[in-house]
Amino acid sequence: MATLDIRDLHVSVQTEDGAKEILRGVDLTVRSGETHAIMGPNGSGKSTLAYSVAGHPKYQVTSGSVTLDGVDVLDMTVDERARAGLFLAMQYPVEVPGVSVSNFLRTAKTAIDGEAPKLRTWIKDVNTALDKMSMDRDFAQRNVNEGFSGGEKKRNEIMQLELLNPRFAILDETDSGLDIDALRVVSEGVNRFSAQGDRGVLLITHYTRILRYITPDYVHVFVAGRIAEQGGAELAERLEAEGYDRYVRAGSGAVAVGEPASS
Amino acid sequence: MTSPALSGGIASHLHPGASYDVAHHPTPSGREEVWRFTPLKRLRGLLEGSPSADDLDWDVQAPDGVRISQISTADAIDLGGPAPVDRLAALSVANSGGAVRLHVPDGTELDAPVRIRLRGATPEQLVWDHLVVTIGRSAQATVVLEYEGSATYSAMVQVLVGDGAQLQLARLQLWDDDAVHTGHVGLRIGRDARVRTFSASLGGDLVRLVETTEYDGPGGQLEQLGLYFADAGQHLEHRLFVDHNAPHTRSNVDYRGALQGLGAHTVWIGDVVIRKVAEGIETYESNRNLVLTDGCRADSVPNLEIETGEIIGAGHASTTGRFDDLQLFYLQSRGIPVDEARRLVVHGFFADIVRRLGVPEIETRLMAAVEDELVRSVGLPPASAVGA
Numbered sequence: 001m002a003t004l005d006i007r008d009l010h011v012s013v014q015t016e017d018g019a020k021e022i023l024r025g026v027d028l029t030v031r032s033g034e035t036h037a038i039m040g041p042n043g044s045g046k047s048t049l050a051y052s053v054a055g056h057p058k059y060q061v062t063s064g065s066v067t068l069d070g071v072d073v074l075d076m077t078v079d080e081r082a083r084a085g086l087f088l089a090m091q092y093p094v095e096v097p098g099v100s101v102s103n104f105l106r107t108a109k110t111a112i113d114g115e116a117p118k119l120r121t122w123i124k125d126v127n128t129a130l131d132k133m134s135m136d137r138d139f140a141q142r143n144v145n146e147g148f149s150g151g152e153k154k155r156n157e158i159m160q161l162e163l164l165n166p167r168f169a170i171l172d173e174t175d176s177g178l179d180i181d182a183l184r185v186v187s188e189g190v191n192r193f194s195a196q197g198d199r200g201v202l203l204i205t206h207y208t209r210i211l212r213y214i215t216p217d218y219v220h221v222f223v224a225g226r227i228a229e230q231g232g233a234e235l236a237e238r239l240e241a242e243g244y245d246r247y248v249r250a251g252s253g254a255v256a257v258g259e260p261a262s263s
Numbered sequence: 264m265t266s267p268a269l270s271g272g273i274a275s276h277l278h279p280g281a282s283y284d285v286a287h288h289p290t291p292s293g294r295e296e297v298w299r300f301t302p303l304k305r306l307r308g309l310l311e312g313s314p315s316a317d318d319l320d321w322d323v324q325a326p327d328g329v330r331i332s333q334i335s336t337a338d339a340i341d342l343g344g345p346a347p348v349d350r351l352a353a354l355s356v357a358n359s360g361g362a363v364r365l366h367v368p369d370g371t372e373l374d375a376p377v378r379i380r381l382r383g384a385t386p387e388q389l390v391w392d393h394l395v396v397t398i399g400r401s402a403q404a405t406v407v408l409e410y411e412g413s414a415t416y417s418a419m420v421q422v423l424v425g426d427g428a429q430l431q432l433a434r435l436q437l438w439d440d441d442a443v444h445t446g447h448v449g450l451r452i453g454r455d456a457r458v459r460t461f462s463a464s465l466g467g468d469l470v471r472l473v474e475t476t477e478y479d480g481p482g483g484q485l486e487q488l489g490l491y492f493a494d495a496g497q498h499l500e501h502r503l504f505v506d507h508n509a510p511h512t513r514s515n516v517d518y519r520g521a522l523q524g525l526g527a528h529t530v531w532i533g534d535v536v537i538r539k540v541a542e543g544i545e546t547y548e549s550n551r552n553l554v555l556t557d558g559c560r561a562d563s564v565p566n567l568e569i570e571t572g573e574i575i576g577a578g579h580a581s582t583t584g585r586f587d588d589l590q591l592f593y594l595q596s597r598g599i600p601v602d603e604a605r606r607l608v609v610h611g612f613f614a615d616i617v618r619r620l621g622v623p624e625i626e627t628r629l630m631a632a633v634e635d636e637l638v639r640s641v642g643l644p645p646a647s648a649v650g651a
């Protein structure tokens with residue numbers, strides 16, 4: 001039983017006009033075995049939350065904490081966080097020219113496990129992972145994300161999720177840009193991951209269609225850098241029908257009143 | 264004797280006329296455009312042109328069908344290859360006491376690469392060389408020249424590719440770090456011939472290579488690939504000149520470099536001239552440099568002179584930068600420690616180009632040499648501090 005705990009997280013980015021606060025006090029607890037969905041309007045800070053937990057250097061945590069089983073995550077380097085069991089499926093996966101998927105995966109697996117995977121089983125494991133994602137086996141020899149279609153990049157992220165098998169997965173709009181078949185394939189991958197029972201998922205999405213395949217235990221509405229409401233799976237349906245309008249209006253009202261940046 | 268192609272009306276200060284006559288190429292002061300990047304003092308007196316009968320140690324592996332012979336300088340010149348474009352190249356011809364000719368007869372398709380390993384004994388060893396490669400009409404060949412050990416070495420390499428022939432020419436400068444290597448590689452590409460050259464400069468205290476290409480008829484194609492990796496104190500200079508002097512010819516140049524350590528200096532000059540007659544040509548040249556630590560300098564100067572607009576396309580790109588933070592973040596987010604992530608990115612940067620060589624055993628050897636260079640960078644301050 002593991003816990004990813006985000007407490008009163010404030011995060012800024014550097015802009016030409018100085019620091020700009022994006023996250024304004026996020027509180028979120030994900031326990032292993034749980035699936036949380038985060039929904040919210042464009043620019044509300046969902047990716048910022050995902051990147052901040054993963055440790056992207058662009059995002060500066062000004063206050064608050066992120067802990068994994070009580071251990072300070074913010075103190076760790078990006079790779080240490082991954083080795084501690086965090087995984088981020090990115091909204092825009094990065095191309096790495098000249099580095100084959102197979103080489104990349106083997107290097108990552110070796111780093112995470114602390115020892116090189118056994119060659120015999122490894123090739124089989126990679127092929128199985130590709131097969132599960134309905135990806136051609138040739139992908140293993142291609143450069144990481146280079147020339148991949150949008151959907152192929154997303155499948156590649158979930159393929160990595162299954163191979164690296166972290167404790168907590170943050171999926172940032174993994175469902176965006178997927179066709180119907182790919183959506184099912186990707187959802188099945190996430191469900192296999194969750195079905196192990198002791199894994200946590202934080203699923204960032206704009207669409208309820210993925211929630212037909214992946215049933216969240218909790219749904220959070222993310223507005224203006226913080227969680228504005230939470231509920232069960234039924235909340236997603238309501239958002240689909242009503243939109244974010246009332247949260248956005250309430251959110252901007254709060255900002256206009258001039259609430260202090262750190263509570 | 265003056266090369267007709269290079270003197271044909273281009274009054275470019277970048278390209279003083281080609282000539283076998285040493286007197287035609289005065290000793291540079293260092294202020295000349297073509298010499299201004301080169302630390303002349305480190306040429307170890309090559310410019311004075313002291314005679315020397317020393318040779319590198321040659322180890323030749325040649326498949327059936329290749330003819331390798333010693334010929335006189337006069338006979339070598341009579342073969343009609345591109346003439347020397349600078350003093351060091353002219354001195355190489357004048358002082359080498361004859362030339363080695365590597366010939367693949369018309370229509371011969373070699374089933375294995377010609378591999379020539381040239382080894383120098385000491386950095387004091389002064390060697391002048393002249394090599395003429397002639398590829399017959401419709402012949403197909405792969406030629407690999409590997410330089411190792413150490414020497415003070417200057418060479419004129421002339422490459423004549425017959426109509427419809429296909430040549431892959433790889434030159435690997437894998438010298439020890441105290442070698443000096445200069446000279447000129449002059450290519451002339453026949454009608455509809457296809458040439459891919461690959462140059463790798465990893466070793467040497469000073470490497471300064473001029474590569475020129477001209478066409479002997481329409482339809483010739485050139486792909487010119489290169490990599491270099493400069494460590495502390497190394498000067499690696501590559502000066503490329505593609506002369507589109509015939510219609511419907513193509514050239515694609517892609518050179519990549521990495522630099523690490525104090526005083527590492529690389530120079531890449533990419534000149535392309537599109538003559539008035541050269542209608543329907545296509546050219547693209549690219550140079551990318553990855554600066555791995557502070558204290559390095561990468562000069563990159565692409566230059567396009569266009570005398571006709573009736574072409575398919577002409578472009579160039581030059582980038583010099585540090586690590587891509589996003590790439591490093593992505594790799595790190597999969598658990599890969601930052602040093603290893605950097606290594607992987609550099610490896611990929613070069614693998615991307617080495618892969619196009621198409622000679623597996625050489626690819627493996629080159630990537631191993633790149634790995635060796637990377638091992639040395641451990642402990643050096645990174646050029647991109649994550650979080651900074």
Ligand SMILES: Nc1ncnc2c1ncn2[C@@H]1O[C@H](COP(=O)(O)OP(=O)(O)OP(=O)(O)O)[C@@H](O)[C@H]1O
Binds near residue numbers: 091
């Ligand atoms: N360098 C920057 N300068 C100014 N604003 C920035 C900078 N980087 C991020 N932002 C802003 O931070 C806000 C949050 O961005 P983020 O990517 O986290 O949103 P998101 O909720 O993931 O949106 P989407 O649903 O569109 O993916 C946006 O308004 C964005 O413009």
Ligand SMILES: [Mg+2]
Binds near residue numbers: 046048
């Ligand atoms: Mg986003």
